[in-house]
Amino acid sequence: MAAATSLRLYPPNSNPLIFFSRKMVQFRGNSFFSTLRSSSSRFPTSVHPNPIRKPKPKSNGAVSVHPNPKPKPSGIVSVRPIPNGNLEPSGLVSIASSIPPPPPLPGVEGVMMEYICGQRRATLVAHSVWKHIVREGDTVIDATCGNGHDTLALLKMIADDTRKGRVYAMDVQKVALENTSLLLDHSVNPDEKELVELFSMCHTQMGDVVPDGVKVRLVAFNLGYLPGGDKKMITRSDTTLLAIEAAQKILMPGGLISIVAYVGHLGGREEFEKIEAFTSKLPFESWNCCKLQMLNRPLAPVLVFLFKR
Ligand SMILES: C[S@@+](CC[C@H](N)C(=O)[O-])C[C@H]1O[C@@H](n2cnc3c(N)ncnc32)[C@H](O)[C@@H]1O
Known part of the structure; x- marks a missing residue:
């Protein structure tokens, strides 16, 4: 209480x-x-407890990674803006890609990379x-x-x-x-x-x-x-x-x-x-x-x- x-x-x-x-x-x-x-x-x-960021589960809400309805040839990335695209909190983009994501970087480096990629x-x-x-x-x-x-x-x-x-x-x-x-x-x-x-x-x-x-x-x-x-x-x-x-x-x-x-x-x-x-x-x-x-x-x-x- x-x-x-x-x-x-x-x-x-x-x-x-x-x-x-x-x-x-x-x-x-x-x-x-x-x-x-x-x-x-x-x-x-x-918001994570540790400055060393752990890999995020993909269902965390910051980025919605959705399965490709039609499989694309390797290397093609589809970027779909969420409605209200330029405003946070829904201004992040949803990315469907056949390219496996790179391993996450720790700390502020990782956060900056995600920001640059529209995921943070x-x-x-x-x-x-x-x-x-x-x-x-x-x-x-x-x-x-x-x-x-x-x-x-x-x-x-x-x-x-x-x-x-x-x-x-x-x-x-x-x-x-x-x-x-x-x-x-x-x-x-x-x-x-x-x-x-x-x-x-x-x-x-x-x-x-x-x-x-x-x-x-x-x-x-x-x-x-x-x-x-x-x-x-x-x-x-x-x-x-x-x-x-x-x-x-x-x-x-x-x-x-x-x-x-x-x-x-x-x-x-x-x-x-x-x-x-x-x-x-x-x-x-x-x-x-x-x-x-x-x-x-x-x-x-x-x-x-x-x-x-
Ligand atoms: C975007 S919100 C802040 C969000 C908040 N930092 C959070 O983590 O949830 C902006 C806030 O600024 C407050 N605000 C507006 N004018 C202010 C002022 N002159 N002094 C202090 N707060 C003010 C508003 O009442 C509003 O709650």
Whole structure:
């Protein structure tokens, strides 16, 4: 049973919107992964416990490999876009091929290869990159916690026996904070959930929740609207840019700001273009800024990484 505790509100004296149960996360058990798979529509597969990725079962939902109705001569590959082809989560392609797949590569290399081959979602590429930045005991921020999948992934990375690590997760929607709390309740034990603090606030104020003297290793933005929620409640370019500036101030050298920008909804492309323009001008002496973007899927999400030197 979940341990009941209250949500941190921002500003501190504001009306309480919501109460949560808080738990820390135990990532070692299988239950985390089975729960994640069953409770996620946006991330139905592919979050795996080990940086060394094991071969995925072909029925995992990220890629549907279907038998060829008419056998083709060896070497011919048929690529069939799933309906809604350019938008995640269904923007991955289904591939029927008589060519046997190459052996999977471990870690981020394998994830990148799958992304390049249209078999891996941008969000999971981001998670894979985070694993190379975030260490156990770190302080990290989920600036748009939504349904909690990124919060859970981050918790996996920072949790250890020292209990020093923290995930500060925030959202402006009550339902998003409830969903995140529920996901943690179903995925982890109460002690582990205590490593996550949920805030009902705009991410422009993220600097206020980090204790004095604590530097942040990673700030994650997963922009746009809450999957399964009100599609009119979206991140907006003006506040997103202010939040990126807030993140820059609290990030430690060697830290990362990770942004998944969606361009398929109204205002999404404008938001991405403003982020692109802003981050393109950051001084390269202190920031290494890059993006990963599909060239022939104009509505596919774009990944932006800002690494602080
Ligand atoms: C794409 S969803 C996030 C998905 C989430 N990271 C996950 O793993 O499920 C975007 C979220 O940003 C939230 N949001 C919008 N504007 C915000 C703001 N100014 N500050 C914080 N969160 C905001 C929305 O309420 C929504 O839940």
